[in-house]
Amino acid sequence: MEALGQVLSCPVCLELFTPPVLVLPCTHNFCKKCLEKILIRQNCSHVNGQFSCPMCRKIIHLRGRGIIGLPRNILVESILEKFKYELENLHAKEQNQLSQICEEHGESMNLVCLTDDKPICAICKLFGDHETHNVAKISEVYVERKKRFTQDLDWMFRQSEHAEQARKEIETKINELTYTIADVRVMIEAVGASLLKGIRWRMAELKAKLGKDYSTKVEKLQLAASELQVPRHLYHQMKTLLEQHSNSVHFLQEDKLFRSKVEKLMDGNSLHQETKDYHISVGQYFKDLIKGIHINNYISSNSDEILASSNELPEVFRPECPAFSFSGGIPNEPFCQKVLDFFQKSNEIKQDPIQKVSHSDGNNTPSRMDISVEADSASRQAIV
Template sequence: MEALAQVLSCPVCLEFFTPPVLVLSCSHNFCRKCLEKILIRQNCSHVNGQFSCPMCRKIIHLRGRGIIGLPRNILVENILEKFKYELGNLQTKEQDQLSQICEEHGESMNLVCLTDDKPICAICKLFGDHEPHTVAKLSEVYAERKERFVKDLDWVCKQSECAEQARKEIEETINELTYTIADVKVMIEAVGASLLKGIQWRIAELKAKLCNDYSTKVEELQLAAKELQFPKHLYHQMKTLLEQHSNSVHFLREDKILRTKMEKLLHDSSLHQCIKDYHISIEEYFKDLINGIHISNYISSNADEILASSNDPPDPFRPECPAFSFSGGIPNICFCQKVLDFFQKSNKVTQDPTQNVSHNDANDAASRLDLSLEAESIPRQATV
């Protein structure tokens, strides 16, 4: 192998040939990059130039095509590729054999110390640190552990499927939250636009609370979704070990590590985390918005005259922003239910989660709701 490796090495860089391999008329082979360096050192920059072979000093003529005109040695490249493949297999076998040899005594490890749960050789049991420990044959422990490993793999597979289903439900919940937050913003803007300046602070407070509530729930759900990928990763690791372990020693070493992860998964309760509480209630925000508000204190008969005389009215009080029509002092239960039904219906409509809620959207929603409430008579001084 060493002699063949020398034949397949470039005489310039003394490493394996780096394709493409170029052959000169004197039959000597070089890496193309090494040959380019040789041309630079010999000041051969013209396509019709000439240079001397660094091995035999024979003059090589480029004949008008430069280094591109030199032929490639496809045979050497194919042999080199096959040699590297075989060399890799040989090194893998050598490492496989070394992994089954006791580093301390140089003997083959054919026993398993049940006390320390590790492969050992016979000398380790007779004269080494494992003399007082309980041992068993490596082949027997390997067969038993492998059978148990297959059963554990099936269990982890089922856990992975359950976790994947739970993760999908979390993603659906996140999407629902994304759609709901847009609806809640529309509701807050539509209802808030009908109130006076005294409740602007409440609108801002509710928006901040809503965003914080949304961010907190999404962060917790995304963290739970990330944790639910652990069984899937563990399943692939166990399956890979079962199918691709090189020897029993390698299997037992990796089995110990994976069993630790599986025990963690067994006691992990986050896979069954309840997500039914991760929702945002439009009704709750609506009631917080209008709680304790007496409309008669904010809307008077001369409200239009006051707004018209204002030089720079705030956005919620601009004339083009429609307000709800109230016949009584405060919205009653019938009105609240009407508004809630209106926005609940909008939840069923698929919306773009990246859509920005503008004042125009709020105004349109308020206008539609206002028209739907015009024919309804609301008793005065009703309470929510």
């Protein structure tokens, strides 16, 4: 092998040929890279140049194609490939043999120390560190251990098959979750949009009802206020007649007309009409707005944290806004009262316009009616 290695070595680099191997007309072989270095050293840079063979000094003409025109030695390259293969096998065998030699005594390791579970040689057992240890023949231990290793390998194969099947099932679950979350988001968007549409329709309906209710009550109250001006006007007319009548005939003629008006007022209903029926109930409108919505179930200690951690919620549904869920029920009275108190305080802070009609009775006790209308307050305020 050593002699063959010398034959397959480049005379320039003194190493095994590195393909491609070029052969000169003088039959000497060189590595292509080595031959390129030779051309550089001999100042042969032209495609029609010439150079001398480093081995026999024969002049080689490139003939217009440069170094590319030189033929490759395919036979040498094939022999070189097989030589390297055999060289690797030989090296592997040498390493294998060396691995079976005891490094301490240089003897072949043909025993196994059962105490330390390691291969040893006979000298290690007779005179070495393993003198008092239990040993066995390496061939017997090898057969037994190889059999057990094969069994472990079969078990590991089955485990790997099961693990691979489980991994595929997990990937299937992940894909199912991916598709499911997309479907659920579409459902939430569709159903949520439908619920919001229903809420907006109810809000619009209640706003229209509120506007009509407000217009009707204000119209009646304005009519009542106009009727309350009649006594004062009649009083000034009668006082003017008493102070400024020109003669008795004129007074008697006017007195007859005023007397009929006074009698008509005295025979009619009381000028003061009860105005409590003209009150707009915020509580009733609140109940009508959230009818079928159970708020209590959605007011929890961690609802703010859940809403705050969601990046997909629009600003109107942030923690400062309430959460609603349709359940067919009506909030209990204490909760409604709490909400009404909240709205009342909010109205006082905002100083919303309040219409007041006052009337004093015989005991000088004032009677007050407050009409407070705030559109969209339920959709803009937080109920905590």
